[in-house]
Amino acid sequence: MTERVKVAVVACAGMDKPVGSLTSASVFKVVEELRPENVELVCLPPLLAGVSSYSDLVRSLPVLTVDGCAERCATKLIVKSGGKIRGRIFVPDCAKKYNLLPEAASCLGPNGEKLAENIAQEIASTVDKLIQET
């Protein structure tokens, strides 16, 4: 029996900006609705807190990072943890592309929800592409 190929998806999920909440919302749509069978959601802080199961995961699976702002923390922390980044989504680029902005960190609002849906679709497409390449 062959093991199902998965992609590790890592969102910055930053608390201080609406784009951080947007990364979370988008990733949850992928994990719970769009590609539940193909994605391992990796929580970022435990990687730095030294939880080995998380670092093993990002070293063994192709990683897709989702960053909310120019700090690109998800990308930086995966690089620091020795992960293999195979895809990157940068939320401000998506906001420009779709001309949509979230209202606030605690409430994305209709435009933010629509943007989260679009970003989720982009993540899902990238996951499919990475799985085909694997």
Added chain:
Amino acid sequence: MPIVNWKVGIVSCSGEEIPEGKISRVATRLVLEKLRPNETVTICLPLFLAGGEGERTFAKVFPTITVDGCEKRCAEKGTKKYSGKPFATVVVTDNLKKCPEANLKSRDQLSAEELDFAEKVAEEIADKVDEALNQAIKQHGSGES
């Protein structure tokens, strides 16, 4: 001498993997936006861990409260490692033992019961904010001119 008004930094786990993480996120935002908007700021945990100097310096100078979703206590460990001991810590799984009826399931949208529970956690954080501010003012003065 610079004028400093005391603020409390809330360092919350970003809550990606389990429902308790979502509660930590929502409870923190309730404190920041509704319960203590003028007394608190949030510290972005990923940026703090990635090496954000501004976040780390703030957490060295001002009191912090960490809010963790689970026993891994990433926010608490990170704060201790990079900036010093937090004034107080909140761990959602501990609070859950007192409110088993909350029945946490959601990682995305919270149910009415889950939101109720998040509000209780937020109230506990707000109480700790008040304690932190009182202690800072006792030790260093209000910081107002």
